[in-house]
Amino acid sequence: MARAVIFDIGNVLIEWRPERHYDRVMPRARREALFAEVDLSAMNAAVDLGAPFRETVLALAERHPKWRAEILMWHDDWIRMASPEIARSVRLLRALRARGVPVFALSNFGVDTFQTALVEYPFLREFDRAFVSGHLGLAKPDPAIYELVERETGFSGADLLFADDREDNIAAAAARGWKTFTFPLDSARGASEWAARLVAEGLLSPPEAE
Template identity: 70%
Template structure:
């Protein structure tokens, strides 16, 4: 029986589409060239593991002078990349809490970027507990971060239902025996919560 629900955040509760934002501020062909030359997602992984936000972006920008100004926008425009919220997912989070279901976050986020997101999206303060990679200095899909969740919640295996948009993050949870749902949209997630008996159909609309 599921005793707690765990949400990923990026592309589950808020959209995370850096390429889309860059396409809005520079020609797509230039954006594609920059992303091909500069591994900006690897840079972001450093931030998600606790690296300092501004300094990590600035160091990357300094290594690629051709793209310096555009790379710096990763810091300055961050809230434009982490947007918008996914309203039905937020409603599902709140419906679970209203039913008394413990709800946690397990997310790859930097220390400073998570603080920014919480300020901009107050619902990110509504979890019973948020397990944030930047604070823990471990990121999904490393099994160690899942172990931390189990150790600190006292929950294991099928007592947990976890949703994430990335297959590799879901796979690690599945290996640990967690119930999992690959997030491809809030409608499917709502249906899963109803199927598990965690929400009534009217609560999931």
């Protein structure tokens, strides 16, 4: 049985759907052109590794004047892309803590964006510890960030059960012997299956996992 649980945040506790937000505010074809022409993912990855949020977005906007207003939305509308919370996952986090199970976060998240998320989602303060890539200068799936988690928590291998939505992050954890759960993009189904997994691992009872 696992002895500690690690949650990713995006698409496990909070929906992270930039494309969905952009589709709400512009025609889908224009959004697809934006995402094809501008490497927003690389910009976001730099932020996740600790680059200053506003300055990084602004620098990309200056390099792409055609898309300047749309790129700046990544900063100005960020909390709308990182929403809503996945309520059942939050309940599972709190149920685990109520049982005395050590619970950690391991997430690719910028310094500034994580601070914004803490204000919007106070439950993010409820972990025993949050391992945030922007603060660490390391990001999943770099094996070094998993090694750091093991060193700092004192847990390793099958002691750990880790939920993440990305297969590459899961594969890196599994390579270290961690137990893993791949969270589906359908958040309702994902939370239900995650609850069932926590019960199967003996970490929660069925009533606690509701």
